[in-house]
Amino acid sequence: MSTRTGDRFIGAGVLVLLLLLGGCAGQSTMDADMADGGNEAFYEGKPVAVYAGLPRADTARQGVIMGDQALARGDTDEALYHYVQALELNDESAMAYFRIGQIHLGRDNEQLASLALRSVLRIDPEHIGALTALGVLHLKHNRYADATDDLNRAVALDRQRFDADEEQNFDARSPARAYNGLGVLADLDGNTTEAQRLYRISLSIRPAAADTLNNLGYSYYLDSRWQEAGVEFRKALEVTSDFEQAWRNLGLVYTRQQRYLAALNALEQVMDTAQAHNDIGYVCMLDGRYALAKQYFEKALTLSPTFYPKAQANLTYVERLEESARQQAVR
Structure with a gap:
């Protein structure tokens, strides 16, 4: 499942948005x-x-x-x-x-x-716009050191417009995407507190940025702050109603909150019903709700025989986890 713009997948999905630029020879x-x-x-x-x-x-x-x-x-x-x-x-x-x-x-x-x-x-x-755009490109392609250098330089150059004693060192002209990119880098380093601070600055500059709202929501998700995460994902969808990642992430949140019908409705906005059942089952499995996970995997198998290999593999895995948990309980 897609989680953030330029970032991670969870569960049944794989890493996306990270197609490398052409190789050195091509460049x-x-x-x-x-x-x-x-x-x-x-x-x-x-x-x-x-x-x-x-x-x-x-x-x-x-x-x-x-x-x-x-x-x-x-x-x-x-x-x-x-x-x-x-x-x-x-x-x-x-x-x-x-x-x-x-x-x-x-x-x-x-x-x-x-x-x-x-x-x-x-x-x-010292062109702030070019530094920001190139930094975002580096981030998209996992060149984290280069991204950090370019985005930090863009922010530092912009801050030169402000006096050192000013409490706020950004305004509507500041590079919102640089702050957003630095937020993603902070999340990747596990520093969710710093990431959320940077996302909030970015949103102060560009309030209707669906990608940043989604990223802030996912950062809350990483902290298990389900309610706050859901608020940000819904804000992102108010801006861009067909934002696939936000729908997927909202489905994750609802599943974590055990609001399964709401999760199913969110996921079905961007995938078929069989895949939605499989993904809900996967999150239930991660949370240790094995019996419920089995129900969702079995439903996915019933709904779509073509989805059989993935759902069957997940079902087999959760049955092994369930058996292992039973054995641990009787020791």
């Missing part, structure tokens, strides 16, 4: 291609002939503005076209590279995004 090839062919490789979209009749920018700054206008209209292809044009006028335009990186992140073109963001930092090593 080196792309770097070489960019060096040989300029920045055209950053453009992926409609044939450039489509934009032949558009006004051309006279300066890189004007090109970025034209790209921003296209981006505001939702036309990311045209925006990319203008940003690449801006780089032709000035290949040291950090803003053009940053916008390109943002677009490719949104498209899951992580290799191009990473290259663009690294280009930003080559020009401006």
Whole structure:
């Protein structure tokens, strides 16, 4: 079961969201291609002939503005076209590279995004947005040391705007995603108190961030604070009603609270009934409620013969645990 954005699974699931960026050889090839062919490789979209009749920018700054206008209209292809044009006028335009990186992140073109963001930092090593975005990419791919360095640097640079004696050293301009990422890292280190502090700062900056609400809920879940966890998962779903991870996590919470019908309803929002029964059974097994776990595994088998191998394996395992518990009890 998926638990958090960029983090762990529990029970019947496996680790997700951690598909590595292309290997070193692939990245080196792309770097070489960019060096040989300029920045055209950053453009992926409609044939450039489509934009032949558009006004051309006279300066890189004007090109970025034209790209921003296209981006505001939702036309990311045209925006990319203008940003690449801006780089032709000035290949040291950090803003053009940053916008390109943002677009490719949104498209899951992580290799191009990473290259663009690294280009930003080559020009401006203190670019908070690029440090944050690259740090989040590192976190997504389990490069925790690199993520920690980039995200901490982004936060430290932002804090330079505040006087040392100010009680609060963040505001609406601060990098919410950097605080969220550092919260995930703290949870991974087992420091849930620090993680929750960081998530709350992130939510102070960006209150309607479903991913951060989900992460805060999961941090409470790690502390067995079921009620508080459920509150945050429901908040995340109010923001994004089809947030799969939040539905799964809410199902986990309801199962821990022994609210099985509510758990079933939550899980069925994002999976079939057989899998929902299997997952509830798995949590019951983890909690030592073996008889109930057997009921849910058996129901999963009844509901879906195609789900048989997983549910059957879980049923066999829980029967062994149940037998072991009985033997321990009579000693």
